[in-house]
Amino acid sequence: MSALSLADARTIFAAAEKRAEELGQPMNIAVVDAGGNLIAHERMDGAWMGSVNISINKAWTARAFDISTKDLADNSGPGQQFFGIHTSNDGRVMIFAGGIPLKRDGEVVGGLGVSGGGGDQDQAVAEAGAEALG
Amino acid sequence: MSALSLADARTIFAAAEKRAEELGQPMNIAVVDAGGNLIAHERMDGAWMGSVNISINKAWTARAFDISTKDLADNSGPGQQFFGIHTSNDGRVMIFAGGIPLKRDGEVVGGLGVSGGGGDQDQAVAEAGAEALG
Amino acid sequence: MSALSLADARTIFAAAEKRAEELGQPMNIAVVDAGGNLIAHERMDGAWMGSVNISINKAWTARAFDISTKDLADNSGPGQQFFGIHTSNDGRVMIFAGGIPLKRDGEVVGGLGVSGGGGDQDQAVAEAGAEALG
Amino acid sequence: MSALSLADARTIFAAAEKRAEELGQPMNIAVVDAGGNLIAHERMDGAWMGSVNISINKAWTARAFDISTKDLADNSGPGQQFFGIHTSNDGRVMIFAGGIPLKRDGEVVGGLGVSGGGGDQDQAVAEAGAEALG
Numbered sequence: 001m002s003a004l005s006l007a008d009a010r011t012i013f014a015a016a017e018k019r020a021e022e023l024g025q026p027m028n029i030a031v032v033d034a035g036g037n038l039i040a041h042e043r044m045d046g047a048w049m050g051s052v053n054i055s056i057n058k059a060w061t062a063r064a065f066d067i068s069t070k071d072l073a074d075n076s077g078p079g080q081q082f083f084g085i086h087t088s089n090d091g092r093v094m095i096f097a098g099g100i101p102l103k104r105d106g107e108v109v110g111g112l113g114v115s116g117g118g119g120d121q122d123q124a125v126a127e128a129g130a131e132a133l134g
Numbered sequence: 135m136s137a138l139s140l141a142d143a144r145t146i147f148a149a150a151e152k153r154a155e156e157l158g159q160p161m162n163i164a165v166v167d168a169g170g171n172l173i174a175h176e177r178m179d180g181a182w183m184g185s186v187n188i189s190i191n192k193a194w195t196a197r198a199f200d201i202s203t204k205d206l207a208d209n210s211g212p213g214q215q216f217f218g219i220h221t222s223n224d225g226r227v228m229i230f231a232g233g234i235p236l237k238r239d240g241e242v243v244g245g246l247g248v249s250g251g252g253g254d255q256d257q258a259v260a261e262a263g264a265e266a267l268g
Numbered sequence: 269m270s271a272l273s274l275a276d277a278r279t280i281f282a283a284a285e286k287r288a289e290e291l292g293q294p295m296n297i298a299v300v301d302a303g304g305n306l307i308a309h310e311r312m313d314g315a316w317m318g319s320v321n322i323s324i325n326k327a328w329t330a331r332a333f334d335i336s337t338k339d340l341a342d343n344s345g346p347g348q349q350f351f352g353i354h355t356s357n358d359g360r361v362m363i364f365a366g367g368i369p370l371k372r373d374g375e376v377v378g379g380l381g382v383s384g385g386g387g388d389q390d391q392a393v394a395e396a397g398a399e400a401l402g
Numbered sequence: 403m404s405a406l407s408l409a410d411a412r413t414i415f416a417a418a419e420k421r422a423e424e425l426g427q428p429m430n431i432a433v434v435d436a437g438g439n440l441i442a443h444e445r446m447d448g449a450w451m452g453s454v455n456i457s458i459n460k461a462w463t464a465r466a467f468d469i470s471t472k473d474l475a476d477n478s479g480p481g482q483q484f485f486g487i488h489t490s491n492d493g494r495v496m497i498f499a500g501g502i503p504l505k506r507d508g509e510v511v512g513g514l515g516v517s518g519g520g521g522d523q524d525q526a527v528a529e530a531g532a533e534a535l536g
Contacts, residue, residue, distance in 0.1 A: 005179050006176055006177065006178055006179055009176070033303065034302075034303060035183070035301065035302060035303015035304055035305060035451075036303055036305065036451060037177075037183040037186060037303060037304065038175060038177065038186045039176070039177050040174070040175060040176040040177065041172060041174060041175045042140055042143070042173070042174040043140065043171075043172065043173050043174065044140055045139050045140055045141075049167075049169065049171040052171060052172045061452065063451075064450060064451050064452025064453075065450050065452045065453075066450065078479050078480045079479060081498060081499070081520055081521035081522075082498055082521070083475070083479065083497065083498060084475070084478070084488045084495075084496060084497035084498050085456070085498065087488045087489055087493040087495075088452075088455055088456045088459060088493065088496060089452060089455045089456070090455070090492075090493060091493055093452065182332060182333050182334065183303075183304060183331075183332050184329065184332025184333045184356075184357060184361065185332075185333075187356055187357045187358070188353070188356045188357070191356060207351070207352070210352070211346050211347060211351065212346045220352045220355045221355050224358075225355040225356065225358060225359055227352075227355075228352060228356060229351065229352035230349060230350055230351060230352050230353065231349070252349055253349035253350070254349075273447050274444055274445065274446055274447055277444070303451070305445075305451040305454060306443060306445065306454045307444070307445050308442070308443060308444040308445065309440060309442060309443045310408055310411070310441070310442040310443075311408065311439075311440065311441050311442065312408055313407050313408055317435075317437065317439040320439060320440045
């Protein structure tokens with residue numbers, strides 16, 4: 001039984017939040033299930049309200065294409081093979097760092113999205129969260 | 135200082151979740167701030183995925199008009215003064231029970247939305263959550 | 269292993285199409301997976317183009333709330349507990365007959381949507397398709 | 403009588419699917435009619451769910467401008483004559499490879515869209531499908 005639970009999402013949130021606090025940057029954090037549907041979202045106090053949508057969509061994107069949004073970004077700029085993908089799917093495809101597929105036993109079971117700081121910060125917080133899934 | 139915090143949302147979630155478990159009906163629960171922007175959402179294991187959106191929009195609606203969605207429903211049916219309001223705001227206005235304005239010291243500071251069961255269940259869980267804000 | 273496959277969708281299409289031909293009414297038929305994401309859609313020759321969207325959304329709705337859209341309709345009219353649900357989820361919720369949750373071993377594994385005729389016809393074709401899943 | 407039929411779409415699917423299997427890359431494949439309206443879509447087992455929308459929109463784009471999305475891409479990057487076209491039409495215009503106009507007797511009768519791999523893979527599968535129309 002590999003489906004993500006709400007308890008899994010909270011485990012991820014705790015680890016991501018800890019990393020965000022270390023960085024001193026409040027974040028929006030979102031977890032979606034294998035179907036791309038939201039399990040949970042939280043906005044840390046003081047985090048950007050414009051990042052609510054971005055965190056949820058980064059989580060969705062990472063699952064929709066089973067790739068980190070950081071890696072997707074490397075193929076989606078002008079002149080690259082997927083340039084333009086960011087306007088597909090009604091604008092839900094995020095092509096900058098902070099979204100990571102969530103795996104268990106080597107299988108993708110969902111996605112995690114983080115938004116609230118610079119690209120490196122979002123990515124670091126997402127990685128901390130994804131590692132917590134174990 | 136009356137702004138809702140993520141900690142407040144978690145307090146509300148805990149109380150709402152407890153009531154949902156008593157009713158044996160898993161729910162989606164969402165809290166928005168005074169600006170109608172999402173602070174946090176959670177989908178209890180087994181709750182309808184179609185209710186993710188509804189819970190968030192019930193919370194938004196309750197704050198947007200400072201009224202419970204149950205009371206709004208009583209004014210929004212065919213022949214009533216607000217009939218048609220449910221297609222305004224890009225379809226975000228929910229006109230059935232489960233959304234409640236969140237108050238502190240008599241002032242509206244946000245909204246709570248619950249979706250996942252019948253109207254009476256959603257309302258009961260939302261009331262339990264709102265009362266926890268204290 | 270209970271996930272729906274493309275082969276499953278084709279089995280469903282064949283049975284639904286056979287029933288549609290018996291009724292002399294061409295249909296749009298759509299199958300979504302457990303996450304509500306489209307597996308396959310087909311429009312029979314001569315079927316309404318406006319029903320492409322409706323068939324896909326009926327399939328989504330049936331899975332999103334684990335209920336047939338016919339039964340959902342009975343709770344979503346004026347004065348009923350879910351009146352207004354049809355404008356939630358960006359207008360994807362269909363509240364008339366033709367959408368059925370797809371089950372295997374008692375578990376909901378997806379949704380089927382049919383659109384192209386009267387409500388009774390859509391429902392009959394959807395039931396024929398759902399039964400074929402076995 | 404040149405209108406595309408559902409049978410034509412299936413012929414195209416079979417050829418495209420065969421090519422996708424040779425490449426070892428599962429794909430989403432979609433066919434639209436002369437009006438740009440979906441005739442049929444299929445997602446091969448294991449193909450990206452984020453590519454459902456993209457395949458349908460590549461098919462639409464190829465018919466909407468009677469050009470392959472690969473050729474459109476060559477005119478739609480920064481500094482080029484159509485830069486920005488990807489945000490027109492509510493985000494339906496896809497400007498990367500995989501969409502091809504479908505012709506019969508020299509006349510455009512619809513569009514084919516493929517999404518699920520790299521740009522070269524999508525294009526190769528689309529070409530195999532288009533050739534099957536004969």
